[in-house]
Amino acid sequence: MKFRALASIVAALALCGAQAAAVEPDGTLPLNYRPAPDSDEGGLWMMADTLEKNMQASPLLVRDPALNAYVKGVMCKLVPDRCRTLRIYILDIPYFNAAMAPNGSMQIWTGLLLRTRNEAQLAFVLGHEISHYTLRHTIAEWRRARSTSGTMAFLTIATAGLAGLAYFAALDSLMSFSRDEERAADMHGAQIAADAGYDPTQDATLWREISAEETSRPKRDSEYSFTRTHPTTAERLTTMEKNAESLKTGRANWMVGQDACRRAMQPFRSQWLEEDLSLGNYEGSVTLLNTMIADEPASGELRYYLAEAYRRRNADGDSAKAIAAYREAVATGNAPPAVYRGLGIAEMKLGDKITARDAFEKYLAALPDASDRTMVEYYLTHL
Amino acid sequence: MKVLRVLALGAALLVAGCAAYTAIDGAKTVSVGDNVSVTPQIAWAQVNNPGLNGTVWTADGVMLDSLMFFTGVAPGQPLIKVSGTSKDDLPRPYQKGMVADDVMDLLVSNFSKIGYQHVRTANLHPARFGSADGFRFEFTFDTQEGLDMKGTAIFAQRGDKLDLILFYAPSEYYYGRYSDIVEKIFASIQAA
Numbered sequence: 001m002k003f004r005a006l007a008s009i010v011a012a013l014a015l016c017g018a019q020a021a022a023v024e025p026d027g028t029l030p031l032n033y034r035p036a037p038d039s040d041e042g043g044l045w046m047m048a049d050t051l052e053k054n055m056q057a058s059p060l061l062v063r064d065p066a067l068n069a070y071v072k073g074v075m076c077k078l079v080p081d082r083c084r085t086l087r088i089y090i091l092d093i094p095y096f097n098a099a100m101a102p103n104g105s106m107q108i109w110t111g112l113l114l115r116t117r118n119e120a121q122l123a124f125v126l127g128h129e130i131s132h133y134t135l136r137h138t139i140a141e142w143r144r145a146r147s148t149s150g151t152m153a154f155l156t157i158a159t160a161g162l163a164g165l166a167y168f169a170a171l172d173s174l175m176s177f178s179r180d181e182e183r184a185a186d187m188h189g190a191q192i193a194a195d196a197g198y199d200p201t202q203d204a205t206l207w208r209e210i211s212a213e214e215t216s217r218p219k220r221d222s223e224y225s226f227t228r229t230h231p232t233t234a235e236r237l238t239t240m241e242k243n244a245e246s247l248k249t250g251r252a253n254w255m256v257g258q259d260a261c262r263r264a265m266q267p268f269r270s271q272w273l274e275e276d277l278s279l280g281n282y283e284g285s286v287t288l289l290n291t292m293i294a295d296e297p298a299s300g301e302l303r304y305y306l307a308e309a310y311r312r313r314n315a316d317g318d319s320a321k322a323i324a325a326y327r328e329a330v331a332t333g334n335a336p337p338a339v340y341r342g343l344g345i346a347e348m349k350l351g352d353k354i355t356a357r358d359a360f361e362k363y364l365a366a367l368p369d370a371s372d373r374t375m376v377e378y379y380l381t382h383l
Numbered sequence: 384m385k386v387l388r389v390l391a392l393g394a395a396l397l398v399a400g401c402a403a404y405t406a407i408d409g410a411k412t413v414s415v416g417d418n419v420s421v422t423p424q425i426a427w428a429q430v431n432n433p434g435l436n437g438t439v440w441t442a443d444g445v446m447l448d449s450l451m452f453f454t455g456v457a458p459g460q461p462l463i464k465v466s467g468t469s470k471d472d473l474p475r476p477y478q479k480g481m482v483a484d485d486v487m488d489l490l491v492s493n494f495s496k497i498g499y500q501h502v503r504t505a506n507l508h509p510a511r512f513g514s515a516d517g518f519r520f521e522f523t524f525d526t527q528e529g530l531d532m533k534g535t536a537i538f539a540q541r542g543d544k545l546d547l548i549l550f551y552a553p554s555e556y557y558y559g560r561y562s563d564i565v566e567k568i569f570a571s572i573q574a575a
Contacts, residue, residue, distance in 0.1 A: 059529055060500075093500070278502050280475055280492030312488045314478055345484055371506060375483065375518075378509045 028134035031081055041102070041139045048103035048138075055089040055107060062090040062110065062268075070264035071108065074119055075126050077196045079134075086130065094275035096210060100129040102138035113265055114272040115210065115288065117295055119257025120193070120202035127189030135188060137181040183239070190243055199254035200244035204237050209291050211237075216287040258295070270336075273305045282313035300335030303328045304342070311346050322346040337366035341376060353383040405429040407440055412571070417455030419513070419546050422571035424564045436464055437547075448552040448561055450568070456545040462493045477545045483507060483518045486538055486545065490522065499532075500525040512539035512546065513574035523554065533558040537569050546574065 035041035055061060062068070068090060076083035086104045093109040100106045106129050116122040132138065177185070186203075194200045248254070265272075276285055289306040296302055307325035310318045326343040329335035344359035360380050364373060407413065407427040414420045415438060427440035427450065437453035439445060453462050461474040474496040475489060487504050494502045502524040510519040517539035524532050534551030550565045552558040 059525065059531070274503075275501065278491050279495045312485075312492075314481065314485060345482060349480060349482060372508070374508045379482075 300332035
């Protein structure tokens with residue numbers, strides 16, 4: 001049945017030519033727009049509907065009501081008239097990514113939420129993705145791709161019924177836009193975020209930080225990278241900054257929203273940092289954590305994870321860097337108890353038995369029922 | 384499209400579509416390398432998978448269960464080999480001076496490297512590896528297709544080298560189906 005359905009879609013797409021849609025005066029998609037089912041755009045929307053059903057059923061979907069309400073709330077500040085029609089799905093995937101489907105369903109990965117350090121940065125990302133929808137970039141890409149082998153790949157993947165990273169990453173790869181469309185989404189997205197009162201300078205700030213993290217890592221062709229489809233070129237950043245200067249005129253008070261964003265993300269941050277470290281991209285993690293620490297120097301949690309990045313990277317000199325970071329985490333007075341466990345391991349590897357013993361004993365005193373107690377006791381007896 | 388190429392690596396470990404198979408007799412103690420031997424308990428099929436720096440056995444097929452032996456892993460060697468990539472793109476290698484926590488983290492980064500998601504470890508503790516001092520831990524991860532997997536591992540560091548044996552299967556049904564057998568295999572380890 002799936003093959004027959006696919007064949008029908010392909011046949012329908014081949015028969016139907018491009019169909020012009022009515023647009024709002026500003027060139028954007030009308031509210032409550034839905035293309036005719038027998039149009040090529042209707043076929044594309046049908047596939048996007050399938051993707052949306054897969055997202056709704058995916059084990060990666062983050063269902064936390066408070067987090068979803070916060071992210072959706074930011075979107076609704078940007079486009080209040082589209083608040084009821086656009087849908088956001090947060091997926092627990094530790095890479096920086098967001099993508100808009102042509103039917104108005106957006107996916108945001110937790111790796112992006114980890115890296116947006118204030119509400120304004122999140123608003124500019126959402127504005128960019130909403131613009132791809134309202135400017136109907138996906139159908140433009142689809143019509144370009146229709147004459148290539150990419151069509152079949154898109155159909156196959158979009159209707160595959162999978163629910164993991166392979167599915168979402170493959171779709172993301174196929175749904176990349178042209179440089180001109182990215183530039184248009186940057187400009188239009190920045191406009192709607194600025195119109196909602198968000199500080200326009202945060203757009204380029206976010207992209208500079210993402211670019212810095214990306215370039216701090218050794219080049220790894222094999223891993224997912226959002227910047228491959230969204231290259232942060234010097235020209236793009238310069239354009240963003242010039243645009244921000246222009247948007248900033250005529251208004252004094254701009255919203256950054258650091259506290260609100262931090263409150264919304266805090267319950268998940270430890271989990272997301274663990275997931276980021278589990279990727280083994282320790283160079284990128286060190287850059288990310290140093291950026292976050294610059295914002296929150298008193299965070300024992302962030303300093304603990306910076307120390308963990310050094311300890312797990314395990315390169316020459318990393319034990320000493322880890323020890324320094326663990327100690328800075330302890331000094332904040334709010335680090336998790338695991339800071340002593342990590343400190344003990346790092347000191348043990350450098351041969352400082354007395355300090356290692358002290359750290360392990362502090363860990364067990366802080367967590368007497370620790371699930372790894374026998375392991376720490378083993379370390380203590382083998383110092 | 385590079386994303387697709389790499390995401391296929393994890394699938395390749397599971398599928399091993401054109402791999403050659405060798406029958407393993409359940410009753411006979413067999414060497415799995417580096418002077419480590421085990422008694423298989425049941426009949427297994429050994430999969431010759433060039434993507435691994437080790438050996439894989441499976442009972443129902445590698446999509447459903449995998450018993451992996453990484454024995455005699457020397458410093459500088461990763462657990463998983465990725466061909467056709469730059470030096471920076473290789474999975475993290477085993478390193479001299481790693482402690483038990485580091486070995487557990489090594490498995491996490493190697494599995495994440497091939498696209499497994501949410502690789503999590505738990506319950507690291509000392510355990511006998513044959514007559515040698517060793518360690519055990521449990522782990523979970525999601526495949527790229529979103530399947531929940533569960534696993535258990537045992538390892539020892541003998542001399543400069545690492546011997547690591549691990550088993551994983553879908554957490555629903557298949558892991559439990561073989562967990563007692565895997566425990567008996569781990570208990571049968573002889574490390575000379």
